[in-house]
Amino acid sequence: MLRNVEVQICALIPMLIICLFSYRKQSIMVKSAWIYRQLLLITTLCIFTDILSVACIMKSSQAVATFVCKLYLWLVIWTGYLSYYYLSSDIPSLRERKNLRQGLNIVNVLLSSAVVFLPLHYHNDKNAIYSHGPAVTYTFIVSAVYILGSLVMTKVFEKQLNPNRKRAIRIWMILESIGAVMQYCERRLLFISYTMMIGIVILYAKLENPDSKLDRETNAYSFRTLRDHVKELYENHQHCAFIIIVEDEVREKDALTGEILMLELTKFLSSISEKRVFRGYGNDFLMTFPNEKAAREALPKIQQRFVKPFAKNYLMDPKIYLIPDISVTSNAAELLAMYNYYSYYGINSESKVIVIDAAALSYMKEYREVQNEIISALAEDRIEVFYQPIYSVKEKKFVSAEALVRMRDSSGDLVFPGTFIPVAEKSGLIEQIGDRVFEKVCKFIRDYNIEKMGLHYIEVNLSVVQCENNSLAERYINIISSYDILPSALNLEITETGQLKQKHILMNNMTELRKAGCSFSLDDFGTGESNLNYIVEMPVDIVKFDRSMILSYFDNDRTKLMMEYVISMIKTMGMKIVAEGVEKEYQLEALSKLGIDYIQGYYFSRPIPKNDFISFILEKNQQ
Numbered sequence: 001m002l003r004n005v006e007v008q009i010c011a012l013i014p015m016l017i018i019c020l021f022s023y024r025k026q027s028i029m030v031k032s033a034w035i036y037r038q039l040l041l042i043t044t045l046c047i048f049t050d051i052l053s054v055a056c057i058m059k060s061s062q063a064v065a066t067f068v069c070k071l072y073l074w075l076v077i078w079t080g081y082l083s084y085y086y087l088s089s090d091i092p093s094l095r096e097r098k099n100l101r102q103g104l105n106i107v108n109v110l111l112s113s114a115v116v117f118l119p120l121h122y123h124n125d126k127n128a129i130y131s132h133g134p135a136v137t138y139t140f141i142v143s144a145v146y147i148l149g150s151l152v153m154t155k156v157f158e159k160q161l162n163p164n165r166k167r168a169i170r171i172w173m174i175l176e177s178i179g180a181v182m183q184y185c186e187r188r189l190l191f192i193s194y195t196m197m198i199g200i201v202i203l204y205a206k207l208e209n210p211d212s213k214l215d216r217e218t219n220a221y222s223f224r225t226l227r228d229h230v231k232e233l234y235e236n237h238q239h240c241a242f243i244i245i246v247e248d249e250v251r252e253k254d255a256l257t258g259e260i261l262m263l264e265l266t267k268f269l270s271s272i273s274e275k276r277v278f279r280g281y282g283n284d285f286l287m288t289f290p291n292e293k294a295a296r297e298a299l300p301k302i303q304q305r306f307v308k309p310f311a312k313n314y315l316m317d318p319k320i321y322l323i324p325d326i327s328v329t330s331n332a333a334e335l336l337a338m339y340n341y342y343s344y345y346g347i348n349s350e351s352k353v354i355v356i357d358a359a360a361l362s363y364m365k366e367y368r369e370v371q372n373e374i375i376s377a378l379a380e381d382r383i384e385v386f387y388q389p390i391y392s393v394k395e396k397k398f399v400s401a402e403a404l405v406r407m408r409d410s411s412g413d414l415v416f417p418g419t420f421i422p423v424a425e426k427s428g429l430i431e432q433i434g435d436r437v438f439e440k441v442c443k444f445i446r447d448y449n450i451e452k453m454g455l456h457y458i459e460v461n462l463s464v465v466q467c468e469n470n471s472l473a474e475r476y477i478n479i480i481s482s483y484d485i486l487p488s489a490l491n492l493e494i495t496e497t498g499q500l501k502q503k504h505i506l507m508n509n510m511t512e513l514r515k516a517g518c519s520f521s522l523d524d525f526g527t528g529e530s531n532l533n534y535i536v537e538m539p540v541d542i543v544k545f546d547r548s549m550i551l552s553y554f555d556n557d558r559t560k561l562m563m564e565y566v567i568s569m570i571k572t573m574g575m576k577i578v579a580e581g582v583e584k585e586y587q588l589e590a591l592s593k594l595g596i597d598y599i600q601g602y603y604f605s606r607p608i609p610k611n612d613f614i615s616f617i618l619e620k621n622q623q
């Protein structure tokens with residue numbers, strides 16, 4: 001009958017269970033998970049040889065007992081080393097120093113081999129069996145160095161360590177120290193194995209359970225695992241291609257249907273060979289492939305699946321992106337930022353599979369630069385308003401102006417709306433820009449008596465994003481009253497666009513602002529997106545003909561006919577017309593004869609800063 005090994009047997013059972021769970025499940029092998037598996041194996045062997053050594057001391061020859069006991073001590077030193085190695089794999093600055101690791105590996109081979117040459121004695125009486133002597137003392141000292149070293153490292157590299165991991169490692173190390181001290185003081189208590197086991201269980205429960213790498217809902221790998229994985233791919237200079245599936249519509253389904261569809265989609269994606277499937281933001285999925293060729297081979301299969309319906313007869317029509325290789329970006333953060341950007345904003349493309357390549361990366365970078373520039377321009381008040389005079393054919397003077405936003409970059413150069421308005425609209429910053437411009441225009445109207453200068457109102461552009469905000473009317477009415485100006489001094493320009501999703505909000509805003517006294521213009525009429533219906537539906541006072549239509553009027557007979565017809569229709573409906581982009585005298589003359597009410601264009605003036613505009617109006621309107 002084996003004596004005093006009950007504790008070790010109690011420790012061995014949970015270790016075997018954890019081995020079963022860890023090795024059965026194919027898990028993503030980030031470095032720490034890989035070291036953990038080694039640690040698990042060595043610790044299990046260690047506990048097993050601990051039990052075996054007691055049996056050998058009791059039953060077998062001296063030589064066999066010595067061999068098994070020394071094997072045990074050798075394994076104890078290796079668990080100490082692996083615990084240090086496990087910890088350092090989580091510290092970025094150490095992870096990169098491969099030479100240091102190789103050096104320590106050699107040192108540990110030497111340290112553990114020394115056990116073979118040191119003498120070992122046995123204690124065997126009816127109460128307890130254990131080994132002791134220089135080999136055992138040496139093993140204790142080396143292990144203590146590793147344990148203390150690891151504890152010190154958790155302090156020194158505190159900032160680089162994930163706090164959860166730091167805590168788990170500290171508890172584990174402290175437990176092992178307690179076990180070692182207890183066993184050293186009372187040799188009969190073979191306690192080390194037990195505390196080793198508890199440490200391994202804690203790591204498993206807190207950090208290394210393969211299930212913790214999975215997304216709860218779908219069983220695909222979680223987004224956190226994706227981050228760890230991508231980081232390692234870059235650190236090891238590995239190649240990898242991604243296919244990204246972005247399915248927005250399912251997000252709008254009810255929770256249960258959404259969940260069923262997601263499960264079905266994950267199951268399908270997981271069935272594609274050479275892949276790993278990660279859950280991204282929302283209902284996105286990311287699949288990794290060893291190279292572009294493998295990813296491209298999988299693409300037709302993926303696309304075909306979306307031709308057929310999923311559960312509940314639901315057809316999914318996701319956007320599919322291909323990242324041919326992670327070397328497109330220089331690090332993990334940039335790759336994830338790029339995924340984030342394209343998943344959120346998408347890309348306007350007709351192609352079925354959108355390739356995210358170097359061009360896409362530079363597009364995103366440019367977008368981010370402009371976005372940051374807008375944020376700082378807003379903070380540092382580098383948003384300016386220029387005014388472009390508008391001439392009345394009937395009154396033969398300037399009666400209004402269009403307020404056009406300009407941004408100064410950090411070096412003081414002007415940036416035009418074509419560069420930053422699209423970015424501001426995408427990112428939502430347009431609301432702040434719009435408010436800023438509106439306030440500045442209100443201040444301008446208050447500070448200068450525009451009526452006295454002959455100006456009836458100032459036109460201010462509204463973007464779709466602003467129009468779809470429920471609070472727009474209330475906010476603008478408040479701003480107008482805070483500047484104590486007449487709402488009729490403001491005309492708001494809206495544009496017809498396919499981007500408008502919530503027309504009823506725009507209509508409510510228009511109704512409220514019109515009630516308050518503001519008027520409206522329909523901007524950019526005659527561009528691709530506008531149609532006659534819009535003029536009929538929208539309660540606008542003015543229609544602004546776009547420059548492209550004005551140009552076309554002079555060299556296309558069909559446009560000419562169409563414009564004549566539209567002008568008469570608009571006039572019959574009681575609205576006024578502004579022609580934009582008039583640059584030449586002959587244009588002015590022809591358009592005036594046609595019955596156009598107002599002319600705006602470089603012929604009279606470009607958009608100019610406030611003070612220049614005032615001088616311009618004072619001079620021209622006095623003539």
Ligand code: C2E
Nearest residue numbers: 404405416417437461462463581582583600601602603607
């Ligand atoms: P828009 O509202 O149609 O403004 C007219 C644009 O035509 C202005 O460009 C103006 O400078 C330009 N333009 C005027 N006359 C001529 C001409 O004779 N020849 C030529 N080639 N161009 C002329 P800008 O200032 O670059 O603004 C471009 C667009 O940016 C505007 O088109 C408007 O859609 C948008 N935008 C400008 N300011 C704001 C703003 O405060 N808020 C919003 N949401 N959008 C704005």
Ligand code: MG
Nearest residue numbers: 402461493523
């Ligand atoms: Mg405009």
Ligand code: MG
Nearest residue numbers: 523524544580
């Ligand atoms: Mg326009």
